[in-house]
Amino acid sequence: MTALPAIATAPRRMNPLRALRHGLTLTWRSLLKIRRNPEALIDVTLQPIIFVVLFVFIFGGAISGDWRSYLQFVLPGLMVQTIVFSTMGTGIALNTDIDKGVFDRFRSLPIARSGPLVGAVLGDLVRYALSLAVLLGFGAVLGFDFTGGFLGALAGCALVMGFALALCWAWVWLGVTMKKPQGVQGVGILLMFPLTFGSNVFVQAGTLPGWLQAFVSVNPVTYLVDATRGLILGGPVAQPVLSSLAWMAGLLVAFVPLALRAYRRRT
Amino acid sequence: MSYAIQAEGLVKRFGSTTALAGVDLAARTGSILGVLGPNGAGKTTAVRVLATLIKPDEGRARVGGFDTIRDAHKVRELIGLTGQYASVDEELTGLENLILLGRLLELSRKDARQRARDLLERFGLTDAAGRPASTYSGGMRRRLDLAASLVGRPTVLYLDEPTTGLDPHARAEVWDVIRGLVADGVTVLLTTQYLDEADQLTNEIAVIDHGRVVANGTPAQLKAKAGAQRLEIRPALASDLPAVARLMTELAGVAPTEGADPGLLGVPVHDPAVMTAAVRRLEDARIVVRELALRLPSLDEVFLALTGHRAEPIGAGNEPTGPRNGPAGPPSPADETAATEGRLA
Structure with a gap:
């Protein structure tokens, strides 16, 4: 048996540079999709605004006496909540690609296996950044006082984004493992509500019943909120920031291998 | 002889289902290999193995001389x-879709755009170039899919049921494109549920059923076994059945069968001219008929002829007229569905 005449280009070896280029090309695709379909941004733009309005003006007075002081308290928490929710989109988008066969097209190409994952994750970083910008911008309009200064706000955003990057691997895993996008969404909501509401995002943990405090005190979202509040409002941050970083490392160690293994198996 | 695709003993199981039970396939470089079979026969699984999307549990496949597992990247x-x-x-x-693929294949920005424009032009999609693919019609979508698979100038092309669900016009367009590609030296593996498609396009056909290749050969060889076409006559009066049967035997050389549909006689024929001859003879004999048709044997009939059993589950045929119910004749089960593709009368 004779081989086909080789195609014009010499066989190319995969290397990190090429893999990065493939990942970036697929990131470009994610961004194109955002531009093509701005409705898909509703969850990261309109939703944070609705949450601010809902919590600050409806519950703010009841919780903190007046809505202004509640805004100071809840906005850093909402940053975390918004980001944690938007990581769900990563899993749903991946699952949709697999479900619709777009992934199989990519996989039949001579590109780095990691490309589609890198593209999905990096593309979502833009979504996360956008949602933080919307949230903080709207907060500023309502008179939020960045008492931690510009650098503190920046550090807070960076920490939250970093956490999102770590957490989204759990979603990559779910997105690759589950059969249908709707399933991913269902599981997502089931997990995200206790994680974000069972924390100090909306109220001081001290006001909760003991059993709930126990949950809140092991919930990573709690540490992240403490750290973000500290950075943005100014205050002690060392302990919560370290705990948050530890959780991020833990998430990465647990879910990156799981996600990659499931990815290789499914794809 | 050089083979662009060679698969030996492919076995693939999904849980307790065996999708491939030992499939051998071979496509000569520059030819079209047709893989014909009903839904669930294993066609798609075979293509996925050959396209490196899944690994076979047993057996191996080489494409362009490269092993699909060891040299998947090549x-x-x-x-x-x-x-x-x-x-x-x-x-x-x-x-955007085509540019994306060009960029992934490491064309420069300019080349990727140029390649995309050329392909859109070639497939008559230039006017729709700026519209989201979700707004395309079925035929346009299929042409875009084809264009997308050609961005990298492949030498081996897999087309998995490229015309299923297309209207006859769109189908003919896709066929033309496939012929053009083969003229350029591309090797094509085409899966289909349609006998006429395999007949029109392929040099070689593998009939696949329950994960096995049950017959192999050129379209002419398979048709010789299955009958190229079927002449079907339904006399208006049941009392004319014996006379019509005699007449058909003389025309076709073999006795017609009544099958599952009582009153309808059918016989495989190889010469389309029998149609006119049949009309003349019926007129001479003053026999009034309610139905007179020359049609391609359905996939089901090919299966029956080639394998001795029916294709199951029966594939989603072209435009099935619905089951013609009636008491089951001895040679065939009761659930016969007659496909009407290629009906001339």
Whole structure:
């Protein structure tokens, strides 16, 4: 048996540079999709605004006496909540690609296996950044006082984004493992509500019943909120920031291998 | 002889289902190999193995001389894939989809754009270039899928049921494109449920059923076994049945069968001219008929002829007229569905 005449280009070896280029090309695709379909941004733009309005003006007075002081308290928490929710989109988008066969097209190409994952994750970083910008911008309009200064706000955003990057691997895993996008969404909501509401995002943990405090005190979202509040409002941050970083490392160690293994198996 | 595709003893199981039970396939370089079979026969699984998307449990396949497992990356540099699953991104425009693929294949920005424009032009999609793929009609979508599989100038192309669900006009267009590609030296593996498609396009056909290749050969060889076409006559009066049967025997050389549909006689024929002859003879004999048709044997009948059993589950045929119910004749089960593709009368 004779081989086909080789195609014009010499066989190319995969290397990190090429893999990065493939990942970036697929990131470009994610961004194109955002531009093509701005409705898909509703969850990261309109939703944070609705949450601010809902919590600050409806519950703010009841919780903190007046809505202004509640805004100071809840906005850093909402940053975390918004980001944690938007990581769900990563899993749903991946699952949709697999479900619709777009992934199989990519996989039949001579590109780095990691490309589609890198593209999905990096593309979502833009979504996360956008949602933080919307949230903080709207907060500023309502008179939020960045008492931690510009650098503190920046550090807070960076920490939250970093956490999102770590957490989204759990979603990559779910997105690759589950059969249908709707399933991913269902599981997502089931997990995200206790994680974000069972924390100090909306109220001081001290006001909760003991059993709930126990949950809140092991919930990573709690540490992240403490750290973000500290950075943005100014205050002690060392302990919560370290705990948050530890959780991020833990998430990465647990879910990156799981996600990659499931990815290789499914794809 | 050089083979672009060679598969030996492919076995693939999904849980307790055996999708492939030892499939051998071979396509000569520059030819079209047709893989014919009903839904669930294993066609798509075979293509997915050959396209490096899944690994076979047993057996091995070589594409362009490269092993699909060990040298998967090299195989991917050779192949193009169009199928129900290897899809374009519906949210992107036709142009964006093709540019994306060109960029992934490491064309420069300029070359990727040029390649995309050329392909859109070739497939008559220039006017739709700026529209999201989700707004394309079925035929346009299929052409975009084909264009997408050609961005990398593949030398081996897999087309998994490229015309299923297309109207006859769109089908003919896709056929023309496939013929053009083969003229350029591309090797094509085409899966289909349609006998006429395999007949029109392929040099070689493998009939696949329950994960096995049950028959192999050129379209002419298979048709010789299955009968190229069927002449069917339904006399208005049941009392004319014996006379019509005699007449058909004389025309076709073999006795017709009544099958599951009482009152309808059918016989395989190889010469389309029997149609006119039949009309003349019926007129001479003053026999009034209610139905007179020359049609291709359905996939089901090919299966029956080639394998001695029916294709099951019966594939979603072209435009089935619905089951013609009636008491089961001894040679065939009661659930016969007659396909009407190629009906001339």
